[in-house]
Amino acid sequence: MSSRQHPIALPMNGSAPVLPAPGYDLVKRGFDLLVAVTLLAALAPLLLMIGLAVRLESQGPALFRQRRQGVGAGSFMALKFRTMHVDAEARLEHMLAADPELRLEYERHHKLRDDPRVTRLGSFLRRSSLDELPQLWNVLVGDMSLVGPRPYIPRELAPYAWAGTTIARVKPGITGLWQVSGRHRTTFEDRIRFDVAYVEAYSPWQDLTILWRTVVVVIKADGV
Secondary structure, eight states, X not given: OOTTTSOOOOGGGGOOOOOOSTTHHHHHHHHHHHHHHHHHHHTHHHHHHHHHHHHHHSSSOSEEEEEEEOSTTOEEXXXXXXXXXXXXXXXXXXXXXXXXXXXHHHHHHSSOSSOTTBOHHHHHHHHHTGGGTTHHHHHHTTSOEEESSOOOOGGGGXXXXXXXXXXXXXXXXXXXXXXXXXXXXXXXXXXXXXXHHHHHTOOHHHHHHHHHHHHHHHHHTOOO
């Protein structure tokens, strides 16, 4: 049977995560606040310009809001700049029904490499990762961290209950191990493996390494 019907093989078989340095969660929260406040203030003109450009290019709001899995059993509304047309879901259903190869790609990656739902500006925002800048607000209010697992849509983790429990031990992040480890070249199950591995090796050194690698990814415009 397919991996969608059975839990995937995950690293370390659900072993307890590595304990971070004493007080690290508090230090990490302080760092998140410092960076979020600094960047929101410094990038305010850029944020306004991007929001205006999104509104001018296509009909719909500048921001895209979607409920995502938070720490523990909680959830929150994650923010991004809108990169798709407002009827994206209807377009997706039509495309997948008409093209079996696209359906297979979407089932494997939970996204499409060449996605006709994405606007021209949205494509640039995704490649440059600028679409994720509004999530600095999620960091500021405490829903997210700068580094952590991907903020999943709750239904995405439903087939992987054990993985979801592990991932929910820490706050989701704007960037994470998956984002700097191949990103769009990985499958959805790879994505989950990376996030579980992140939690199981939770440490300050890992977070610093991911932040540095994120800078490299952003400079290369290697997002989607």
